[in-house]
Amino acid sequence: MNERSNIKKAIFPAAGLGTRFLPATKSSPKEMLPLVDKPMIQYVVEEAVASGIEDITIVTGRGKRAIEDFFDISFELEYELRKRGKAEILEQMQMISNMAKISYIRQKEPLGLGHAILVPRNLVGNQAFAVLLGDDIIDAEVPCLKQLIEVYERYKCSVIAVQRVHDDISQYGVIKPRHLENNVYQVLDLVEKPSPDEAPSDLAIIGRYILTPEIFDVLEKIGTDKTGEIQLTNGLRELSKRQAIYACEFKGKRYDAGNKLGFLQATVEFALKCPDLGREFAQYLASPELTALIAEKIGSPASSRREIISIESS
Numbered sequence: 001m002n003e004r005s006n007i008k009k010a011i012f013p014a015a016g017l018g019t020r021f022l023p024a025t026k027s028s029p030k031e032m033l034p035l036v037d038k039p040m041i042q043y044v045v046e047e048a049v050a051s052g053i054e055d056i057t058i059v060t061g062r063g064k065r066a067i068e069d070f071f072d073i074s075f076e077l078e079y080e081l082r083k084r085g086k087a088e089i090l091e092q093m094q095m096i097s098n099m100a101k102i103s104y105i106r107q108k109e110p111l112g113l114g115h116a117i118l119v120p121r122n123l124v125g126n127q128a129f130a131v132l133l134g135d136d137i138i139d140a141e142v143p144c145l146k147q148l149i150e151v152y153e154r155y156k157c158s159v160i161a162v163q164r165v166h167d168d169i170s171q172y173g174v175i176k177p178r179h180l181e182n183n184v185y186q187v188l189d190l191v192e193k194p195s196p197d198e199a200p201s202d203l204a205i206i207g208r209y210i211l212t213p214e215i216f217d218v219l220e221k222i223g224t225d226k227t228g229e230i231q232l233t234n235g236l237r238e239l240s241k242r243q244a245i246y247a248c249e250f251k252g253k254r255y256d257a258g259n260k261l262g263f264l265q266a267t268v269e270f271a272l273k274c275p276d277l278g279r280e281f282a283q284y285l286a287s288p289e290l291t292a293l294i295a296e297k298i299g300s301p302a303s304s305r306r307e308i309i310s311i312e313s314s
Helices: 040-050 065-071 075-083 087-098 113-118 144-155 214-222 232-239 260-273 278-285 288-298 302-309
Strands: 009-013 055-060 101-106 129-132 136-139 158-164 173-181 184-192 203-211 245-249 253-256
Touching (some): 040 055, 040 129, 055 065, 065 101, 113 214, 113 232, 144 203, 144 245, 158 173, 203 245, 253 260
Parallel strands (some): 009 129, 158 245
Antiparallel strands (some): 129 203, 158 203, 173 184, 184 245
16 A cells, blocks of 8 residues: 555644634634533544544644643543542543544634645645544444545545535535446536535535645645635635546435534434433433424424424333
């Protein structure tokens, strides 16, 4: 296996202001909002590690120190847990700080996703690397990033994750695809936030990428767009003129945890899967009181709403 096929480094852009979650994110990073009992960013780091990533660079901004503290060793906490005989919790805390080699670099200005990827260029070096967005939570039997890496191993070119989107297509970057095999496409073109009539397909770009190092030169040369930001989609469009780019329609369920509804949906479904919480939570969701409250909000009789929910409590 040559060096470029050995994907071991990943970039996590995490410098955004999290304005959709204000005031909760006024003093706490959006990436640290808890999904059940873990912050969002931990789910994504775990996905990266499960996909073979060993070296992670988190691109942060002002007010993001909590991310660094979370993945650091907490000597005082570990001492207290050890003293109290909390061996299981102690092991979990040590696992967090030992998952991967994590470094941090600041994006001093909010100049877009493309710029965030440029910032750690010297840390990545001249090799292919992964990019994972922390507000795209993907639940998959085979980690989404690993699915992309498997495609990269076959084609040795940049690979982006896509999924079919039928509503709000104008909120995504969208590809013009040429189907190659199973769930793999060659990207013929990319359009950033097209209107439904102008969208070249229903395959929207999701926050997982394998990128070749040539993307750095491209992003530097394209500069900022009319919004004053360097857009990754524009960089990929230019890169596709120089080398092939592929898309993988990944298998799994994606939650857009960057907005409140997606975050709540992820919270409910991850809680239901939690071994020590799922049964009691399911019973609560199926309770007459909550059923009546839901029926009131959607304007349907409680009895019919109970049938719609149909949640198994066993």
